[in-house]
Amino acid sequence: PVDQREEDFKGSLFLEDSLKSSRDLLSDIFIPLLENYAFYAERHLKKEEVIEKAVSVLDRSKRAGLCDLVDSLNRFIVTELREPHFYIKSACYNRKAEKTAMYVFPIQGRQLVAGVFDDSLSMHVPLGSELTEVNGQEITKEDLNPKDVNALLKGIPGKQVHVTIRPEGQTARTVSYVLKDKYRIPAGFSPANFDFRYLNDSVAYYKISKINPELPLDFASRLDSINGRAKLILDFRNNGGGDFLAGAEFLSFIIGHKFTYFDFEAFPSGHRDSVVVRENATPFHYRPDGKLVLLVDGSTACIAELVVYTLKTRYKNVVVVGREHSRGALAFIYEINFPKDNIVVATNCLDTGKFLLGGQSIEGKGIKPDIPVEIQSVLDLQPYQDKVLKVAISQ
Numbered sequence: 001p002v003d004q005r006e007e008d009f010k011g012s013l014f015l016e017d018s019l020k021s022s023r024d025l026l027s028d029i030f031i032p033l034l035e036n037y038a039f040y041a042e043r044h045l046k047k048e049e050v051i052e053k054a055v056s057v058l059d060r061s062k063r064a065g066l067c068d069l070v071d072s073l074n075r076f077i078v079t080e081l082r083e084p085h086f087y088i089k090s091a092c093y094n095r096k097a098e099k100t101a102m103y104v105f106p107i108q109g110r111q112l113v114a115g116v117f118d119d120s121l122s123m124h125v126p127l128g129s130e131l132t133e134v135n136g137q138e139i140t141k142e143d144l145n146p147k148d149v150n151a152l153l154k155g156i157p158g159k160q161v162h163v164t165i166r167p168e169g170q171t172a173r174t175v176s177y178v179l180k181d182k183y184r185i186p187a188g189f190s191p192a193n194f195d196f197r198y199l200n201d202s203v204a205y206y207k208i209s210k211i212n213p214e215l216p217l218d219f220a221s222r223l224d225s226i227n228g229r230a231k232l233i234l235d236f237r238n239n240g241g242g243d244f245l246a247g248a249e250f251l252s253f254i255i256g257h258k259f260t261y262f263d264f265e266a267f268p269s270g271h272r273d274s275v276v277v278r279e280n281a282t283p284f285h286y287r288p289d290g291k292l293v294l295l296v297d298g299s300t301a302c303i304a305e306l307v308v309y310t311l312k313t314r315y316k317n318v319v320v321v322g323r324e325h326s327r328g329a330l331a332f333i334y335e336i337n338f339p340k341d342n343i344v345v346a347t348n349c350l351d352t353g354k355f356l357l358g359g360q361s362i363e364g365k366g367i368k369p370d371i372p373v374e375i376q377s378v379l380d381l382q383p384y385q386d387k388v389l390k391v392a393i394s395q
Contacts, residue, residue, distance in 0.1 A: 011334060012334070012335040012336075012337055013334070013335070013336045013337065013350075014337045014339060015336065015337065015338055015339075016339055016340070021066075022066060022338040022340055022341040022343055023065070023066040023069055025338060026066075026069060026070070026073070026088075026338065026343065026345070027058050027061075027069070029336065029345070030054060030058065030073060031051060031054060031055065031058070033086075033345075033347055033349040033350075034047075034050060034051050034054055034081075034349065035051065036349045036350065037081075037083075037086075037348075037349045038267065038348075038349075038351060038354060039083070039331075039361070039363045039364065042328075042361055042363035042364040042365070043081075043082065043083070043363065043364040044364065045081070050080055050081060053076070053080055054076060054080075057072055057073065057076050060072075066090075066092070066341060066343075067090065067092035070088050070090045070092055070343070071092070073088055074087060074088050078148055078151050078152070079137075079148070082148060083329070083348070084147065084240070084301060084302075084327065084329045085302070085329055085331045085333050085346070085347065085348035086346070086347045086348060086349065087346050087347075088343065088344070088345050088346070089343070089344040089346065090341070090342065090343045090344070091341065091342040091343070098154040098155055098156060099154065099155065099156075099157055099179045099180065099181070099182075099183065100117075100150065100153045100154045100155075100179070100183075101116065101117055101118045101121050101153070101161070101177060101179060101180070101183060102115060102116045102117065102118075102121070102125060102153060103115040103146070103150055103153075104131050104146060104149050104150060104153070105146050105375075105378060105381060106146060106149075107375050107376070107377070107378070108376075110130045111130065111131040111132075111139050111146075111149050112128050112129065112130055112131070112378050113125055113126070113127060113128060113129045113130075113131060113165065113378070114127070114378040114381055115127075115186075115189060117183035117184060117185060117186075118177065118180065118183060121175070121177050124175050125163075125165055125167075125175055126167045126168070127378055127379075128167075128168055128377065128378050128379075129165040129166060129167040129168070130165060130166040130167075130168075131149070131163060131164070131165055132164045132165065132166060132172060133162075133163065133164035133174075134149070134152040134153060134161070134162075134163055134164075135152070135161060135162050135163075136162070137152060139152075146298060146299070147298070147299060147327075155179050156179070157179050157180055157181045158178060158179065159178070159179050160176060160177070160178050160179075161176065161177055161178075161179060162174060162175075162176045163175055163176075186383065188382075188383040189383045190209075190238075191207045191209070191235070191382075191383075192207065192209075193207065193208065193209035193210055193212075194206070194207065194208065194209075194214070194215070194218045194219075195207035196222055196225070196226075198229065199233070199393055200393070201229075202229055202230045202231055203229055203230075203231045203232075203233060203393055204225070204226050204228070204229040204231070204232050204233070205232075205233045205235065205389075206219070206222070206226065206232065206233070206234055206235065207235045208234060208235065208236055208239055208304070209238065209239055210239060210240070210241075210242045211239065211241060211242030211243055211244075211246050211247045211250070211303045211304055211307060212242050212243055212246055213243055213245075213246045214246075215242075215246050215247075215249075215250050216246060216249040216250045216252075216253065219250055219253055220253055220282070220284040223253070223284050223285070223286065226286065227286065227287045227290070229290075230289075230290060230291060231290065231291045231292075231293060231395075232286070232290055232291070232292055232293070233293045233294075233295065233389070233392050233393070234292060234293070234294050234295070234311075235295045235389075236294060236295060236296050236300045236304045236307070236308055237295050237296065237297040237299065237300060237322075237382065237388070238297065238299045238300070239299070239300050239301070239304035240299065240301045240302060240304065240327075241301050241302025241303040241304050241305075242302075242303050242304070243303065244261075244303045244306065247261075247303045247304075247306060247307045248261050248275075248277045250307065251277065251307060251310055251311065251314075252277055252278075252279070252280035253280060253282075253284055253285060253286055254285075254286040254292070254311065254315060255277075255310070255311075255314045255315055256279070256280075256285060256288060257279055258276060258277065258278050258279045259276070259277055259310070259314045260274050260275070260276050260277075261274075261275040261276065261277050261306070261310060262274070262275055262306060262310075262355050262356065262357060263275075263355075263356040263357075263359065264353050264354070264355060264356065265353050265354045265356055266352060266353040267351070267352055267353050267354075272356070289317075290317070291317045291318075291319075291395075292311060292315060292317060292318045292319075293318075293319050293320075293321055293392045293395055294308050294311060294312070294318060294319070294320045294321070295320075295321055295322060295388055295389065295392055296308055296320060296321075296322040296324075296325075296326045296367060296369060297322055297323055297324055297326070297388075298324045298325065298326070298327055298366075299327060300322075300326040300327060300366075300367075301326065301327035301328075301329045301330075302327075302329055302330050302331070303330075304326075305326045305327065305328070305329075305330055305362060305366065305367055306330060306355070306357070308320065308326065308367055309357045309358075309362070309367055312367070313358065319370045319371060319395055320367065320368075320369045320370045320371070321369055321370070321371045321373060321388060321391055321392045321395065322369035322371075322372065322373065322388060323369075323372070323373045323374070323375045323387075323388055324369075324372075325365065325366035325367060325368050325369070326362075326366035326367040327366055328362050328363055328364045328365045328366035328367075329363065329364075330355045330357075330361075330362055330363060331348035331351055331354075331355065331363070332348060332351055333346050333347065333348055334346075334347060334348070334350040334351075335347075336350075371391060371395065373387055373388045373391050375387065
């Protein structure tokens with residue numbers, strides 16, 4: 001876009017030499033950030049109500065310590081704003097990484113346990129049990145994004161977690177456990193980034209877990225093998241995004257001509273401009289007669305959504321398969337640093353404009369699969385029977 005450079009979107013603000021404490025500074029900036037948040041309408045939120053609730057959280061936290069305040073604000077962002085591009089990192093968490101003993105997934109309006117990593121806990125929490133409450137917080141039908149609910153299950157090792165579950169055909173019961181330092185994640189539960197393999201004589205599979213600078217080089221190095229099959233499945237499930245320049249370079253290997261990557265609408269002028277990717281002049285190209293099948297889920301977000309949308313609209317033979325819409329979260333992240341206490345507020349509330357795909361923002365909407373796959377059991381999920389992948393192979 002005119003008058004904008006990449007550096008403008010990678011800036012960090014440092015709050016230093018203030019007479020105020022980091023705790024007070026954090027309290028001071030939180031409401032102004034919410035005032036500047038641009039996606040209330042897209043996320044079907046009422047700005048006044050959100051800000052009123054945030055003021056209440058700050059009032060209740062006046063006597064809380066810094067770490068407790070960070071916890072309260074992060075919990076508010078997850079449960080009220082539901083914005084993945086807004087969170088607070090701090091030394092409170094950096095002492096030990098947060099862990100989780102289980103994952104849940106929403107099926108037919110219920111949050112079902114889809115993975116348990118603690119052998120002793122698995123005896124008390126059967127796979128497929130419905131999760132109804134976490135540490136006293138009720139899980140409602142509105143909490144359908146697995147990232148939001150799974151965030152409630154995470155914590156520092158040593159923290160006690162209380163969950164209420166309802167196993168299939170049984171009454172509800174409460175289970176308490178203590179988070180451990182390490183859990184054994186079963187092989188295949190989280191596929192490796194850039195995992196490539198042939199699924200049969202006509203189908204190649206390529207897993208992209210993150211859009212990073214290594215992606216274009218890795219993809220180009222595999223093109224001889226990829227082009228040996230008529231169909232390529234690109235798996236973007238659980239891909240939270242990454243580097244938008246790497247995404248553009250990756251796309252240039254597949255789209256054989258110059259193309260518009262996205263439009264950008266500036267605040268507050270409403271001026272629109274476009275980012276255009278020039279034709280890839282290298283000899284590395286995906287076969288022009290190939291078929292692409294793109295896999296998405298509710299955790300496919302940001303630049304991953306941008307890549308999926310661009311392929312869907314710029315390449316002639318594409319189908320999107322998934323159990324749900326993508327996340328609907330496409331924005332730049334800026335950082336506000338409090339060096340004295342090693343706190344970083346990562347937020348899109350300082351954005352200077354909106355990404356537009358096809359003239360519209362996908363915030364809160366995501367990308368709808370062309371072929372929706374109904375998940376009826378946790379066994380339909382990856383890494384179990386992976387019903388989505390089976391449908392993709394059949395297309």
